[in-house]
Amino acid sequence: MKHSQRRDVTLVEAVNMALTWEMEHDPDVVVLGEDIATNGGVFRATVGLKEKFGFRRVMDTPLAENLIAGTAIGMATQGLKPVAEFQFMGFIYAGMEQIISHAARMRNRTRGRLHCPLVYRAPFGGGIHAPEHHSESTEALFAHIPGLRVVIPSSPQRAYGLLLAAIRNPDPVIFLEPKRIYRALVQSVADNGEALPLDTCFTLREGEDVTLITWGACVMETLEAADELEKQGVSAEVIDVATISPLDRETLLCSVAKTGRAVIIHEACRSGGVGAEIAASIAEAGFLDLQAPVVRVTGYDTVMPYFGNEQAYLPQVGDIMEAVEQVIAL
Amino acid sequence: MKHSQRRDVTLVEAVNMALTWEMEHDPDVVVLGEDIATNGGVFRATVGLKEKFGFRRVMDTPLAENLIAGTAIGMATQGLKPVAEFQFMGFIYAGMEQIISHAARMRNRTRGRLHCPLVYRAPFGGGIHAPEHHSESTEALFAHIPGLRVVIPSSPQRAYGLLLAAIRNPDPVIFLEPKRIYRALVQSVADNGEALPLDTCFTLREGEDVTLITWGACVMETLEAADELEKQGVSAEVIDVATISPLDRETLLCSVAKTGRAVIIHEACRSGGVGAEIAASIAEAGFLDLQAPVVRVTGYDTVMPYFGNEQAYLPQVGDIMEAVEQVIAL
Amino acid sequence: MRQIHEFRVDSTRYLDDHGKPLGDLPQQARDTERTLAAYRNMVLTRTFDAKAIALQRTGKSGTYPSVLGSEVTGTVIGQSMAKTDVFVPYYRDQATHLMRGVALKELLLYWGGDERGSAWKQCPQDLPVCVPIATQCCHAAGVAAAFRIRGEHRAVVCCLGDGGTSKGDFSEAINLAGAWHLPVVFVVINNQWAISTPRSIQSGAETIAQKAIAAGLPGHIVDGNDYFAVTEVLDSALERARGGKGGAVIEAVTYRLGDHTTADDATRYRSAEELKKAWEKDGVKRLQNYLHAAGLWHPEQEKALQDQCRAQVEAAVAEYLATEPEPPTAMMDYLFASLPAELQSQRERIARKYRGGES
Amino acid sequence: MRQIHEFRVDSTRYLDDHGKPLGDLPQQARDTERTLAAYRNMVLTRTFDAKAIALQRTGKSGTYPSVLGSEVTGTVIGQSMAKTDVFVPYYRDQATHLMRGVALKELLLYWGGDERGSAWKQCPQDLPVCVPIATQCCHAAGVAAAFRIRGEHRAVVCCLGDGGTSKGDFSEAINLAGAWHLPVVFVVINNQWAISTPRSIQSGAETIAQKAIAAGLPGHIVDGNDYFAVTEVLDSALERARGGKGGAVIEAVTYRLGDHTTADDATRYRSAEELKKAWEKDGVKRLQNYLHAAGLWHPEQEKALQDQCRAQVEAAVAEYLATEPEPPTAMMDYLFASLPAELQSQRERIARKYRGGES
């Protein structure tokens, strides 16, 4: 029964909508985490699920991220499809051993006998005036781990379609939600259970002169910059990478083949960020297309400051404009 | 008393020599880990230390990497200089939260009031026929964390000098020891307490036609390839990055400015490896110098196979030759 | 052939919910000055707490975790610790920080999003506020190990919440404390809630103190709103620790009287009824009743104290609000002892970008 | 006012070190067929173990962890578990794997560096060998949670070593088992050593079973070399678990009679004296003595069994040595359910590089 009703929702509401749809249509989907049941999650992403599906499928866990990561793996080996929430990305690190050594490897090390159809959700990124450790963007750590998919939505529609795809995917997915834009925009989303493809970039805006490559909350500043650039007669193509691993290099390379110039924007610190892999790939495979070096607009190589100075850390529209001017100049 | 006696030692013996020297000369240096005291470490890196310095400074811990990482931090805030061993890099992940959220940040978040003059040692890399989880090369995870230094020796002399520097450095250092070459070569090392500089690449061989950039055990295959290339009339410069974070980009760029070509060799899987950051940096700052794309010779984007197939995963001399021919061709 | 091995934890209280002694008080109770000093700190803490919440509500500060309900235990910790001991806090220890000499302004800066709020002048060796749950337990073990290594007769007090005891860090740290006989006392502030998660979901263990048994440590339950009980149990635990007799785990039973933080709304998950009951056990009021009944405290003294605390807090707030923000370049200046060449250029970019950003 | 809360763990044994009953045996002892089946598995395991070590010594296999000393407990686990239960092992559970139907050849492939050694045909739901210490405890809790979610009356047995109990995973997992009443039994093989680290350095707790108290679970100590004791305690724990009465922690006390692995040299850290004493408690010999004394087993049966086990192992070894290595391309084929486009090119490179590498 595809009750294809449309709703105007924010990104976090779209997450809730996708979870609700999938739990209604697949009894194997369960959710677990800290404060996700009775409280509906500290960002309300799971609100209403316990009431609809009961505490057997919507589980408040004791306070232990390693346990959450590992318990989800055990559940997944039994064919359940757990969607586990880490309350903030800054607290996922305790789960790294389970994620790297087990979730990402179960299928490979058992030659397909067991696998991990699970999703690890976590709000990530800064800019919301949060206490320390609540503003991490360390997606690169997961993008370097074979066996994981790392998916980052940047709009209510993509949050809905990509989360459905992540839950249905038979392998582990790290699903990072840019909390800075959890409620930044409202979109009309058809609640019809239609998933979007993983492993694919989304071209949000076509352009001729330069390719702006980004993901997560930075998509907002990047689109803004593209508008500004247009006024200045510069036509920018904007690509939301969305699945940062495995990377859809083809879409990126085709765009650069067209524009000859690329600027990568991400919030994470510069060194070793996902921007490095993208820049390296473009510079290698697109060597003959590039008319200017691939430039990165990123956070600095330091710890995200406490919120008093967090804006000074985050890439801003002006920074993107400056970078584009730099590559266009060449 | 600098008893500058020379000894012919392997890389792992050089590690032991450096630990011994520094513990003799600095009472604040202590070592801890699993099986490091009575057993002298599973690779014998700490053999003899308990006998020389006693169990108060040489501590066998309970089996818990998160505890080892965190206890070392507590000790360091008291001005001790702990050198903590993770028995294998594959088991460091349980310590990630302590390393990322605390060791790397203590100085910054207390505005210098407290800091972490500690070293986390771990043997890393494959090629020794070990069981699964014993062949990890995930140095990129640490290279992306601001506040950490990540140092990788690739010879007995550099192991001695860099470990001394790491222990004396007032900030946390991840010291990764390429166990594949723990006993691969013997060098005469002066046991004189002289440290080598951190944050600096080492140019192991000068050349004109191409720059080969690598670190860790791959230095062996890279030097071999350079010899082969010479026979073919190709003059290769070989650089051991050594400190992969923070990165000495200047040395790398100067070399590429000279050769116009670069090949990066590392054992870790390709996507998001440290090779990506190096390639991106060279492609950006060296854009006008490059006569060919920067090519990476790396492990594949999959889990290191069990040892039956591990050789098929590791970069080999032939792979390096092939890559060089490719960039020279352009 | 079956054998039985027995283990035990004890629980202590001296005052009833209204401050009436249930029997003879421990001899510390004779130290009136100490008792009054504790009471003053509780009132100051509570005054500060209300103000900090108000600052967040009016956009003058960030998310803040109210300490309401932890004042008694927190104050005793600060009082029982020697200056040379080291305190390893979590993030709800305002009462202890104030006893240890942390400035009101420093607490305001920290929760106001300014790293300088952790550069404590008066207790330079205490560890900073710790947000990642239970991770501080391992640091506490490390500090205590440093004392043991150097043969110093100092002790560590580590605070965490009931939720924190579910995280492996706690078990690993108390286990090391037991194995190495470390001078560290773990005080679990059992306020019955971990955000919305009740104590019952946190663990099937009847008490939290019994988790000490897993580490071979003594475990004690104490009424966290009973000044005399907490004082006696903590004093003796610290004495044992400093005397080389090893650590302990103390479960201080109390209740989180406020929301988890200013970002939380506790009415979503707990009843007004439950909250009302908890207020009846309030330890600050309880001690005040005791002092009045014992003739050690009078209404006018109470009023004077209230005014004095308000004035002290207002002065700190004024200072806090008048503090110049740190220049953005500061984000690079404390990362390493000396900034690696590579990061210089990034710092220069920040300096260029922010007029006057150069420090 | 002081109150005391008491907790207990029990310990069980039925046979003395030489196999003589210390009193009445539990009724399971009457099941001679079961007892003999167990004994046969112990002998097969020990025969396999010696061969596996020999293969490593002669370069025909990789690092291997001898199971010497764990055969009795491991065999009982395999016997007490129902086919539909799930076993979550660590890496020294050969005795249990053989009882669960894992092929000798599969074990040889695994330790011989071939992933196909984990593609178990006979117990497809059992988790694979787990090398990262104690991490499997969380998986066990998850599998048990899946049973609870689906209302299935199945149980999980999770094995780990004494060293593993120091790692947070164990505490977190047993705590969840207690909080959620999960049908999971944790069996700690306390063989007194974690590589070179003795039990005494691992924890200050007098027993490992008492760690169950921290989770509100029943804790049992059992002589891990006493077939009847382990059988009784495990049978009843599994019955409780399947009956929805929750989990348990069982400490099986034994001794690691071999080196930690073939890469280890135990003479560096423990005395021949200690080892000799431990051999006197050997559980396999003990059961054999019992069977002989009870007239249930005769020397010629023993000889026949030995020959049969050797033949069985030799046949498996021949199969193992004759197994074609997996093509290098296999390293890409099981990473994801379907290989992402991006990885195709890497797979093709491998195929090109290795003539016949294409599968």
Ligand SMILES: Cc1ncc(C[n+]2csc(CCOP(=O)(O)OP(=O)(O)O)c2C)c(N)n1
């Ligand atoms: C590792 C980690 N996980 C999650 C969080 C988010 N969080 C902050 S406080 C809290 C609850 C802590 O409860 P408790 O330990 O009882 O302390 P209390 O706040 O009740 O004093 C949670 C889940 C965190 N800060 N760190």
Ligand SMILES: Cc1ncc(C[n+]2csc(CCOP(=O)(O)OP(=O)(O)O)c2C)c(N)n1
């Ligand atoms: C997380 C982790 N740390 C370290 C190791 C290395 N290691 C392998 S076995 C072992 C000792 C385990 O001892 P115990 O748990 O008692 O099991 P046993 O081997 O004695 O049966 C260690 C330290 C590991 N495999 N995993």
Ligand SMILES: [Mg+2]
């Ligand atoms: Mg609490």
Ligand SMILES: [Mg+2]
């Ligand atoms: Mg053991």
